[in-house]
Amino acid sequence: MGTINLAEGLPAHVGVLGGGRMGAGIAHAFLMKGAKVVVVERDEQAAEAARERVEASVAKSIERGALEGEPSETKAAVLESFATSVDYADFALCDLVVEAVPEDPTLKATALAAVEREISPHAYLATNTSSLSVSELAASLKRPGQFLGLHFFNPVPASTLIEVVIAEQTSQETQAAARGWVEALGKTAVVVKDAPGFASSRLGVAIALEAMRMVEEGVATPEDIDNAMVLGYKHPTGPLKTTDIVGLDVRLGIAEYLHKTLGERFAPPQILRDKVANGELGRKTGKGFYDWD
Incomplete structure (x- = not known):
């Protein structure tokens, strides 16, 4: 061996x-x-x-x-x-x-x-x-x-x-x-x-929350928002697909903590709260901002 x-x-x-x-x-x-x-x-x-x-x-x-x-x-x-x-x-x-x-x-x-x-x-x-x-x-x-x-x-x-x-x-x-x-x-x-959200989570969540608000407001579809970041800014994965991979419940928990420590700019959008309440947690449950089935 x-x-x-x-x-x-x-x-x-x-x-x-x-x-x-x-x-x-x-x-x-x-x-x-x-x-x-x-x-x-x-x-x-x-x-x-x-x-x-x-x-x-x-x-x-x-x-x-x-x-x-x-x-x-x-x-x-x-x-x-x-x-x-x-x-x-x-x-x-x-x-x-x-x-x-x-x-x-x-x-x-x-x-x-x-x-x-x-x-x-x-x-x-x-x-x-x-x-x-x-x-x-x-x-x-x-x-x-x-x-x-x-x-x-x-x-x-x-x-x-x-x-x-x-x-x-x-x-x-x-x-x-x-x-x-x-x-x-x-x-x-x-x-x-040591600071709330460190560097990566703080920036990553800020982008993801704004992307969720854009979906909520009907600005664009999750696919188009993600493509804008992948093709325009060379992100390997868009913020909404990344949220699905990480888990919407995980993202909600981080957002709530950052909201409490850093203020209103990290307030979780209602669409995120609703999806978590409905069990739409992303890839691990088969549905989030995308349909993984």
Whole structure:
């Protein structure tokens, strides 16, 4: 069986809390660079679903030639370093744990505190939040200097960007280590200080909310609005299709937080609230601003 060499600068053991689409993508990224990865989920059913997501994602990348070697042997070598669990104690050997639970500040703070109780005093802890205050999350931790934000982008395996969010408490050593992790993953770091929405979510949501208002006002169809940004401004995907991919419920949560912290310019349009209330959450439910069926 083949072996996957650990990329220079990468933590040898990585934990991921939450194995949904984003958590599975984060696990995939570290696995493909040679790290040992454990994903911890809330129950056995969720853990099994996370395992299936990661295995399918790794298999697809290897089939596309992401790693050298015979595909079946290479896949086996990568997945030999992968495990799932329902026990936070399995984070004990990790050098880094990335939290990837839903965007709820209470849920994240509780989860991060629980992880910190289990990890080594020398281990690093990160949150994958796309908008919540990293400094506020750090305030409830015993070792806030070893904590920061690592905002991965969906889909993680294909994205070349990680937003490194520096809390007020984050140490210089942690900042330097994070830059090394991002480089080892073959991605580019954008370093921002902790502020509502950071850089990416703040700009991305602002464009998306205005696009929704244009649909609401009958200015143009979602397809034409998206084509204007793709063809006119060279965005890879338009703001409304991106919203469908991210999830309308996720976008609504971020918009509500930015509305509360930054003011009326981030007030969620009624069309967004209505679609979320009707269960039209985008690609994951088959319908959002587009019909995915």
